[in-house]
Amino acid sequence: DAKTTQPPSMDCAEGRAANLPCNHSTISGNEYVYWYRQIHSQGPQYIIHGLKNNETNEMASLIITEDRKSSTLILPHATLRDTAVYYCIVRVDVWGSSNTGKLIFGQGTTLQVKP
């Protein structure tokens, strides 16, 4: 089962920031938070990941709460092309563990960016 909880859908006005929440209250100390998105029926696209600290790259920012039980993906200036399903995933990266390399996808959040 997925270890994250996300709202099923969200709307955002074009040009505004999109803030996508994710709850991962059972996250372990060595688990990273990853975000991917899937546009229409294309292959998922990696966005960003983090462990404890907030992270930023050219696509988005990731804010992780101090207790690590939740996080928020921020798209600073959403465009129509950001309309997609966004997946929040927690994953342990330990060689030889039973979860080695596995990404467990939940249902994600469908973000609709509107003009």
Added chain:
Amino acid sequence: NAGVTQTPKFQVLKTGQSMTLQCAQDMNHEYMSWYRQDPGMGLRLIHYSVGAGITDQGEVPNGYNVSRSTTEDFPLRLLSAAPSQTSVYFCASSPGTGPYGYTFGSGTRLTVV
């Protein structure tokens, strides 16, 4: 770099037929995996490989075989196709099992009739 290349893009099979879905990456990634996505659902892991010669099962391995003879290629074999295997199949790779993002292919849309 071409990234992750999947072939074919579309395939129709009859029940009982076998076939191989191809996946190749040119990024020298150690880790490769196969997922399936059924309509309106998230992705489920079928098989994965942490390096050439090493494979393991994911969540839904039944009816599928894999092998990894080279770093670049990770084919998925359907042994005897069933309608329940109608799905979109995605291959993914990453540099290793550390904290890396995965690169996904564009998918193979398979219909079993």
